[in-house]
Amino acid sequence: MKREDQKRIFKLTTCEKALKQFLDATSITPLGHEEVALEEAVGRVLAVDFVSEVNIPEENRTVFDGYAVMSADTKEASLKKTVVLRVVSKLFPGDVPQEILSGQAVFTATGASIPRGADAVVKVENTRLLREEIEILSPIQTNENIAQAGEDVKKGGLIFKSGHFLRPQDVGLLAGMGRRSVTVFKKPKVGIISVGDELVSLSKKNPLKIVNNYALIISCLVTEYGGTPQLIGIVPDDLDKIKETISMALKKTDVVATIAGCSIGPKDLVPDAIKALGKPGLIFHGLKLSPGKVVGAGVVEGKPIVMLPGHIVSTYAGFYLFIIPLIAQYSGLNTENLITVVKARMEKNVKAKPTANFLRVRLINVNGEYVAKPVSGGSSRLTTLMNSNGYTITPRGKGIKKGSVVDVVLYNSYELTHLTS
Amino acid sequence: MKREDQKRIFKLTTCEKALKQFLDATSITPLGHEEVALEEAVGRVLAVDFVSEVNIPEENRTVFDGYAVMSADTKEASLKKTVVLRVVSKLFPGDVPQEILSGQAVFTATGASIPRGADAVVKVENTRLLREEIEILSPIQTNENIAQAGEDVKKGGLIFKSGHFLRPQDVGLLAGMGRRSVTVFKKPKVGIISVGDELVSLSKKNPLKIVNNYALIISCLVTEYGGTPQLIGIVPDDLDKIKETISMALKKTDVVATIAGCSIGPKDLVPDAIKALGKPGLIFHGLKLSPGKVVGAGVVEGKPIVMLPGHIVSTYAGFYLFIIPLIAQYSGLNTENLITVVKARMEKNVKAKPTANFLRVRLINVNGEYVAKPVSGGSSRLTTLMNSNGYTITPRGKGIKKGSVVDVVLYNSYELTHLTS
Numbered sequence: 045m046k047r048e049d050q051k052r053i054f055k056l057t058t059c060e061k062a063l064k065q066f067l068d069a070t071s072i073t074p075l076g077h078e079e080v081a082l083e084e085a086v087g088r089v090l091a092v093d094f095v096s097e098v099n100i101p102e103e104n105r106t107v108f109d110g111y112a113v114m115s116a117d118t119k120e121a122s123l124k125k126t127v128v129l130r131v132v133s134k135l136f137p138g139d140v141p142q143e144i145l146s147g148q149a150v151f152t153a154t155g156a157s158i159p160r161g162a163d164a165v166v167k168v169e170n171t172r173l174l175r176e177e178i179e180i181l182s183p184i185q186t187n188e189n190i191a192q193a194g195e196d197v198k199k200g201g202l203i204f205k206s207g208h209f210l211r212p213q214d215v216g217l218l219a220g221m222g223r224r225s226v227t228v229f230k231k232p233k234v235g236i237i238s239v240g241d242e243l244v245s246l247s248k249k250n251p252l253k254i255v256n257n258y259a260l261i262i263s264c265l266v267t268e269y270g271g272t273p274q275l276i277g278i279v280p281d282d283l284d285k286i287k288e289t290i291s292m293a294l295k296k297t298d299v300v301a302t303i304a305g306c307s308i309g310p311k312d313l314v315p316d317a318i319k320a321l322g323k324p325g326l327i328f329h330g331l332k333l334s335p336g337k338v339v340g341a342g343v344v345e346g347k348p349i350v351m352l353p354g355h356i357v358s359t360y361a362g363f364y365l366f367i368i369p370l371i372a373q374y375s376g377l378n379t380e381n382l383i384t385v386v387k388a389r390m391e392k393n394v395k396a397k398p399t400a401n402f403l404r405v406r407l408i409n410v411n412g413e414y415v416a417k418p419v420s421g422g423s424s425r426l427t428t429l430m431n432s433n434g435y436t437i438t439p440r441g442k443g444i445k446k447g448s449v450v451d452v453v454l455y456n457s458y459e460l461t462h463l464t465s
Numbered sequence: 466m467k468r469e470d471q472k473r474i475f476k477l478t479t480c481e482k483a484l485k486q487f488l489d490a491t492s493i494t495p496l497g498h499e500e501v502a503l504e505e506a507v508g509r510v511l512a513v514d515f516v517s518e519v520n521i522p523e524e525n526r527t528v529f530d531g532y533a534v535m536s537a538d539t540k541e542a543s544l545k546k547t548v549v550l551r552v553v554s555k556l557f558p559g560d561v562p563q564e565i566l567s568g569q570a571v572f573t574a575t576g577a578s579i580p581r582g583a584d585a586v587v588k589v590e591n592t593r594l595l596r597e598e599i600e601i602l603s604p605i606q607t608n609e610n611i612a613q614a615g616e617d618v619k620k621g622g623l624i625f626k627s628g629h630f631l632r633p634q635d636v637g638l639l640a641g642m643g644r645r646s647v648t649v650f651k652k653p654k655v656g657i658i659s660v661g662d663e664l665v666s667l668s669k670k671n672p673l674k675i676v677n678n679y680a681l682i683i684s685c686l687v688t689e690y691g692g693t694p695q696l697i698g699i700v701p702d703d704l705d706k707i708k709e710t711i712s713m714a715l716k717k718t719d720v721v722a723t724i725a726g727c728s729i730g731p732k733d734l735v736p737d738a739i740k741a742l743g744k745p746g747l748i749f750h751g752l753k754l755s756p757g758k759v760v761g762a763g764v765v766e767g768k769p770i771v772m773l774p775g776h777i778v779s780t781y782a783g784f785y786l787f788i789i790p791l792i793a794q795y796s797g798l799n800t801e802n803l804i805t806v807v808k809a810r811m812e813k814n815v816k817a818k819p820t821a822n823f824l825r826v827r828l829i830n831v832n833g834e835y836v837a838k839p840v841s842g843g844s845s846r847l848t849t850l851m852n853s854n855g856y857t858i859t860p861r862g863k864g865i866k867k868g869s870v871v872d873v874v875l876y877n878s879y880e881l882t883h884l885t886s
Contacts, residue, residue, distance in 0.1 A: 047594045049530065049572055082667075086685045087879075100847070102672060107843060109470065109730040136702075136732060137663030138674050151470055153730045154775065155663060155675065155845075168729075173468045196846045203851075209883050211876065212689065213850040216682035216777075219667050220847060242558030242576060246503075246640050251523060252559050254576065261637035264507045268633065281557075308589075309530040309574045311557060354575065356637075384882050386807075387833045412808045412872075422528060424576075425617045426521070426641060429634040430624075451833075455632065457878040458508075461805050462630050 049310060054330035056337070059365055059400065059437070062328040066366065067373070069327045069343045074376040075230040075298065085215050087270065088228035089376045094204040096221050099194035105137075106152040107189045111171060111178055112162035113149045118183045126172070126179040135159065149178055158190055165189035197221060207376050232374035234266045234367065235274045235297035237289055239305030239314055240354065243278045257426075258303050258359055262352070265363055268456055269382055271299075271371045281305060286317040294321075294347050299370050301363075304354030307338045314351050318342035332399045332440055335423035336361030357423040361402040364435070364453060384457040387449050388414035388436075396443040404432035405452055409463045416452050433459035471729050475751035477758070480786055480821065480858070483749040487787065488794070490748045490764045495797040496651040496719065506636050508691065509649035510797045515625040517642050520615035526558075527573040528610050532592060532599055533583035534570045539604045547593070547600040556580065570599055579611055586610035618642060628797050653795035655687045655788065656718035658697045658710055660726030660735055661775065666699060678847075679724050679780055683773070686784055689877055690803055692720075692792045702726060707738040715742075715768050720791050722784075725775030728759045735772050739763035753820045753861055756844035757782030778844040782823040785856070785874060805878040808870050809835035809857075817864040825853035826873055830884045837873050854880035 057065070077091040106112060113129060121127040129149035135141055137155035144150055144161040152158065152165055164184045172179040197203060197217070204214065210226070218226055236259050244253040246260065256278055263273035274297055279289045286305065293300045305314040306329070319325045321344040329340030329351070339362040340351040348370055352362040364383070372379045388407055405416035416436060421428040434454040438444055454460060478486070498512040527533065534550060542548040550570040556562055558576035565571055565582040573579065573586055585605045593600040618624060618638070625635065631647070639647055657680050665674040667681065677699055684694035695718055700710045707726065714721045726735040727750070740746045742765040750761030750772070760783040761772040769791055773783040785804070793800045809828055826837040837857060842849040855875040859865050875881060 047589070049589050049594060082681060083684075086689065107845060109728065137661060140673060153732055154728060155661075157673075168468075168471050173470060191843060191845060195843075196848050209879075211880070211883075212682045212685035213847065213876065215685055216678045217847050217851055219676060219678035219681050222670070222676070224667060240558065240576075246645060249643065252561060252578075254558060255640060255643070257637045257640035260503060260640050261633050263504075264633035264636055268507065307530065307575060311574055381882050384878070386881075412870075422612060422616075424528060424612060426634060426638050427617050430638055449833075455634065457805070457881055458630075459632070460807075460878055460881070461802050462632075 054308065056330040056332045056399070057328045058332050062331055062341070063366065063369060066327050066341045066348065067369065069324055070346070070348045072348070072370065072373040075232060075374050077227050078230050079225045079227055081225050082215050082219055082223065085210050085226050085228065086212055088210050090204050090206055090208040090210060091227045091229045091376060093202060093206050094218070096197045096199055096201050096203050098197070098221055099199045100197035100220055101191050101193055101195065103193045104158040105191045106154060106156050106158060106165045107191050108165065108167050109154050110152060110165040110167045110189055111149040112144065112152045112159050112165050113180070113184065114144065114146055114162060115164040115184050115186045115188070117146055118166070118180050121180045121183050123181050126181055128174070128177050128179055130177050163187060209377065209381060229376040231270060231272045232299055232371055233274055233297040234271045234371070235276050235293035235300045236262050237276045237293055237300065237302045238278045239281065239286060239302055240278070241280045241311070245278060258356055261356070262301060262303065262359065262363060266367070266371070269368055269371050270375050281311040281313055283313045283316055286313055287320055290317055290349060291321060294345055298347065298374055299367065300347065300349040301352055301367055302349065303352045303359060306340055306351035306353055315340060318344060318349055318351070333361060333402055334397065334399045336365070336402050337399070339366065341366055355423040356426050357402065357404065357428060360429060384454040384460065385451050386414055386454065386460070388416035388452045390444045390446060390448055390450055391415050391417045393446045394418055394438055394444040396441055397438070398440060400440040401438040403436050403438050404428050405434055405436055406432045407434055407452055407454070407459070407463055414452070416450060433463065470731060475729070477751040477753045477820070478749045479753050483752055483762070484787065484790060487748050487762045487769065488790065490745055491767070491769045493769070493791060493794040496653060496795050498648050499651050500646045500648055502646050503636050503640050503644065506631050506647050506649065507633055509631050511625050511627055511629040511631060511647065512650045512797060513648045514623060514627050515639070517618045517620055517622050517624050519618070519642055520620045521618035521641055522612050522614055522616065524614045525579040526612045527575060527577050527579060527586045528612050529586065529588050530574050531586040531588045531610055532570040533565065533573045533580050533586050534601070534605065535565065535567055535583060536585040536605050536607045536609070538567055539587070539601050542601045542604050544602050547602055549595070549598050549600055551598050584608065630798065630802060650797040652691060652693045653720055653792055654695055654718040655692045655792070656695045656697050656714035656721045657683050658714055658721065658723045659699045660702065660707060660723055661699070662701045664699045679777055682777070683722060683724065683780065683784060687788070687792070690789055690792050691796055702732040702734055704734045704737055707734055708741055711738055711770060712742060715766055719768065719795055720788065721768065721770040722773055722788055723770065724773045724780060727761055727772035727774055736761060739765060739770055739772070754782060754823055755818065755820045757786070757823050758820070760787065762787055776844040777847050778823065778825065778849060781850060805875040805881065806872050807835055807875065807881070809837040809873045811865045811867055811869055811871055812836050812838045814867045815839055815859055815865040817862055818859070819861060821861040822859040824857050824859050825849050826855055826857055827853045828855055828873055828875070828880070828884055835873070837871060854884065
């Protein structure tokens, strides 16, 4: 029976099953490669295995300021009977080394090459300086205080595997190996469409309308999670216009996210638009999750479309559970490499609900242990997201006992540095 | 006694004392304010208290698709004796509401305003639809399913305090309150000077020279930690040139970081340059920390200069212990709001050392618990930083017992999402 005030009673799916069905229908692979300058490479994902073409250091170098010597010369050295060597030259990093002979020493500043003939460096503080000679007080082992060529990085060695997330130290290492740029996966473009007659863009004021701030939030989240957001704009509650806009967005982006228009009311037309756009169309609509019940997703022309609900907490649920896995797959990462999960102790009992619960929590640090405080409030209340820093999914039909340990997904990894105690 | 191969024996200070002396000598306050567009505001720090000028929602709104009614009309409703109300109109978000009378109902889509006279919304699924009437099966409470004006944000309420770190949800809330931009603290500019005759810039190849990749790393770290890096370039081991370059950098940046040239060799001239540049000059030089022993810092013309050593692990120690606290203070944050610290169980015994130890660790996730594996290797080995994701400072003279819990500072918060199990 169809009512004009309620378009459909949809079938609810568990989050796990919905995600599997959706990913199976899309069969996403990482996007193509691009070359980026090292200065822009932090946070990007390496798209090729990286094998070093050089040794680091390129040749044997001294690790401390000291004297390069032949270790054999020092074999008999003791406090009582010091060995005296003649200092024949000084070497600084970048200087071309000469050969030394038995009985000679060369001052080598940290980082300097080792002269041929020398096989150890005596630290300055372990010598006594005479005019042009030094006294050695104890024997030194072969190779002591010498960084061997290739000790840090071996020529021909596999340094990074494809899929490696680049951090400052990695980028520095690539520079040290003579690179100026690096091959990374392209960032997925996420098109964001806001649906609703009631919406106005941020710059417009109209007391009867609602500003389109959720698109801005999703746009920021896409950026934080390594995608490139494309704000497509606002489309009214008109089936043809929604179809047209989604179709246009599919052409120029890798993922389309719609916000609102996916509930069961007479003006919720996004599911119909996706069905009408082509096969396979709507993959699932309706989750056994609250908030987040009306999240849905489809695939058209091989590209994924995620229907994010219009209530912001449900919008978040859809983003974290469906958009992030897509960004991960397109970027050559696993979802676990994008979301930050920490263990936390639940502050109080959480009641069982018939569906799984997208429970907003405020993580606090109590003597080094994380405690999760549930944050309640209607799913349309953005301040509940402001007052929380992550979520946990409570299993359907089961509550959570006070003191039990749960996995908390932080909204962003930096939430961890902004906890209150 | 001064030796020509060793310029000074410096006095070692504990990290805590050194940082205190240094910060006391600088007396840094947050930099000025600037206005940034909301699109650019994530990761910035609010520079003013933010009070809302509006209510969110601006007026009472319906939370679900349903029928706005007078709750008094439903008082007697039951399954046996339903109450029938006449549906007089439909309201969608943005529509101007009319008044209703007793016996009437108005269809209200989620987000629609509440008509005057109505004081509750009956969910669609709790009604039976007749032609132009609905049947109500049970009484409804006053205000049920209505989001009250100001429920999420109250006009005049303090929403964010100065010093708040802005996340996507915060930026969205500001947009919802009608803002297009926000007042944040300026980012500190960190000038980076690389010192050494042996260095060449990244684009040049010279087998006898060493590429200046550490400046790139520090530059990336400054960006990650919310500063603006300014790569000043390479300066040779020449006292006058070092003085000149630091002096120039002090004029156009808020913090100067030098890399290398601060050890005890004849070519380590940065400490002399800082002493010569003005009062108070060098504040400390030499830490009871290894790696990191030759870290130092000075203040000239009220501005801080940090001497980062030339061995990369020591460079890191200097950056995390001295540059990050400066960036935090300039940005209006506490250091604790910039660094990510997690508790971890030490994988094996760590031997006591005469000084504190900047111990590189590889954090791994073992059944949801963090385990810290010490990563050994000389302080010049960049791969030890590639193979680790954070550090812990072991107390001087004390080892760490296998299984004991330590604080690990992650190199970046996102290291947490790239752990191996």
